[in-house]
Amino acid sequence: MTRRDSGQGDGRDRARDGSPDRRDRPDRSGRDFDIVLFGATGFVGALTAEYLAAHAPEGLRWAVAGRDFGKLERLRERLTEIDPACAVLPLVHADVADPASLRALAARTRVVATTVGPYLTHGQELVAACADAGTDYADLAGEPEFVDVTFVRHDARARETGARLVHACGFDSIPHDLGVRFTVAQLPEGVPLRIDGFVRSNATLSGGTFASALNQFARGRQMLAAQQDRRRHQPRLVGRTAYAPTSTPRYAKEVGAWAVPLPTIDPQIVQRSARALERYGPDFRYRHYAAVKHLSVAAGGVVGAGALFAAAQLPPARRWLSDRLKPGEGPDEARRAKSWFSVRFVGEGGGRRVFTEVSGGDPGYGETAKMLGESAMCLALDDLPPTSGQVTTAVAMGDALTDRLRAAGIRFRVAATR
Secondary structure: OOOOOOOOOOOOOOOOOOOOOOOOOOOOOOOOEEEEEEOOOOHHHHHHHHHHHHHOOOOOOEEEEEOOHHHHHHHHHHHHHHOHHHHHOOEEEOOOOOHHHHHHHHHHEEEEEEOOOOHHHHOHHHHHHHHHHOOEEEEOOOOHHHHHHHHHHHHHHHHHHOOEEEOOOEOOEHHHHHHHHHHHOOOOOOOOEEEEEEEEEOOOOOHHHHHHHHHHHOOHHHHHHHHHHHHHHOOOOOOOEEEOOOOOOEEEOOOOEEEEEOOOOHHHHHHHHHHHOHHHOOEEEEEEEEEEOOHHHHHHHHHHHHHHHHHHOOHHHHHHHHHHOOOOOOOOHHHHHOOOEEEEEEEEEOOEEEEEEEEEOOOOOHHHHHHHHHHHHHHHHOOOOOOOEEOOHHHHOHHHHHHHHHHOOOEEEEEEEO
C-alpha cells in the first residue's frame, strides 16, 4: 500500500519537549495485524468497526477484539453486510480483567484503538501492554486523571520502545487540538499567539462520556494529585510559555454569543501540543468555551454543571445518575443524523486576526467513530513525524490526520482574516 504524504517532511512540527528524535520506527512488520479495535461490540466501538468496514483500504490487516466471542461473531455478521470481505475478519479475545490477554493483543498488532471506558477503571493495563510492546495506541479518553497517570507510569517506557500513546482521539479532543493547529498555521511565526475556541452542538451526551464525567467529578482530589504528579515528571518548557487558563463567563462579541468555560480535557490537550511544537510561538495562550446565544441558557448551564458536580460527590446520587445513561447506550440513527457540531476559533498574533472553524455531524458517535478510525489508520499507514511516548494528535499526526478528516467530510476552513 502506498503511504500518504503527511506534508511534514520539513520537520518544523517535530516535538521539542525532550522526546527522542526517533527517525527509525521499531520493526513491527512481522505482526499479524495493522490495527486491532478493542471494545468493538460496545456502542461507539461498533460504529467504529462499521466505519473501518466501509473505509479501510484494500490490504489493511485489521481485527476486532473483545471478551465475548458470541458478540464479536454477531458484529462480524453485521460488518459483512457492509463489506463481504469481513466474513473472514479475525476475532481476538481480550479482557481488561486478564492482563495476559492484553499483552498478547498488543504483541500481535502495530496499532490498538480502544473504546473501552471509563478508561481510569478499564484502561491502564492495555496502555502498559502497548508501551512495553512498542505498539501505537489510540483511545477516546476525555479523563484528565487517566491521561496524567498514564503519562507518569508509561511515557518513559513508550519512548524506549517507540510506541506512540495518543489519547483523546474523538470529539475530545481532535476538533480542538487540530483546529488550534490549523489556526496557528494561519498566523505569523515567532510571535505571541492568543486563540479562543467556541463550541456549539445540538448533540446528546454518550453514556460513556457521561460515566467518565461523573467519575471525574467524584475524584477531584485524586485528579488534582495526578496533575501535580505529572508536573513533577514532565520536562520544563525552557524559553517559551504555553498555557490554557480557566476563564470566566463573558459575552464574546467576536462570535455573537455568551461564552461559558468548558471544564473538559480539551484545553489541556491543546496546551500540550503548544508545549511540544515550536510553531505555536514563544508565548501561547488558549481558552476554551461553550458558545450559547442566550444568557438564560448560559446561566442554566453553569448551574446544571454545579449541581452535577455536587451530586457526584454523593455515592447514592452518583449511582442514580449512572443508571439514567449507561456506557454503551446512545441515540438511534435518526437522532444522530440530525446532530452537528461547530468549533469556531479566534486567533490573534503579530498584528493579524483570523477566524477559523472545524465542523461536522454528530460529534459523540458518528464523527467520533470516524475520528478514531482515521486516527488508527493514520498511525498504521501514514508517513508521520518521528516521535514516541505520550503525544497528542497534533504532535503525532498533524497534517496527515487533518487531511484524512477533511477527505472524510469534517470541515476545516478559514472564515475570515483581518
